[in-house]
Amino acid sequence: MDTATTGLVFRDATDADVDTLVALVESAYRGDSSRVGWTTEADILQGQRTDPEDVLKVIKSPDSKLLTVWRQDQVVACCQLEHRGDHAYFGMFAVSPTLQGTGVGKLVIAEAERRARETWAVTEMHMTVISVRADLIAFYERRGYRRTGRMTPFPYGDERFGIPQRDDLQFELLVKELG
Structure with a gap:
């Protein structure tokens, strides 16, 4: 196994993790720091990706978890899981x-x-993915997710989701059967 994946510890986020998680999410998607990785959205969205209020809301919600991944004393990854009836988001x-x-x-x-x-x-x-993110959608397809063609509009004008740099953004629903 790659050394990057050894020594990882998974745990649910706590209130004390909020600022660290906001910084992680922002670094992965926005600004120049995001360009180091391949998941950057810096060319299609500027501004924020999330904020402390949104992160805390996920942590506090009884139907969701914010899973964090730590290596030694540093958070290196996270994801939200939300229970929505017969599926999770x-x-x-x-x-x-x-x-x-x-x-x-x-x-x-x-x-x-x-x-x-x-x-x-x-x-x-x-999950929903911005439909113009072909590389990201392909990554999820390799993990077993399938495109549904079901689109929802991007929330233009709501800067909590970023400042769009193009006018053709929308979200596509991807689904995976969990056997």
Whole structure:
């Protein structure tokens, strides 16, 4: 196994993790630091990706978890899991830009799927991805997610989701059966 994936510890986020998690998510998707990794959205969205209020809301919600991944005393990845009836929603997924492409993300997804099955007995995992992110969609397809063609509009004008740099953004629902 790659050295990047050894020594990882998974745990649910706590209130004390909020600022660290906001910084991780921002570093993976926005600004120049995100360009180190391949998940950057810096060319299609500027501004914030999340904020402390959103992260705390996920941590506090009784139907969701914010799974964190630590190596030694540093958070290196996170993802949101939310119970939605017969399926779970996977979101707020971030891997430190310097660890992208090392297998950490694949491990996080596998652990998230395992926890969703065991915790809520769900049969599917759902996620939404900005439809112009072909490389990211292909990554999820290699993990067993399928495109549904079901689109929802991007929340233009709501800067909590970023400042769009193009006018064709929308979210596509991806689904995976959790056997």
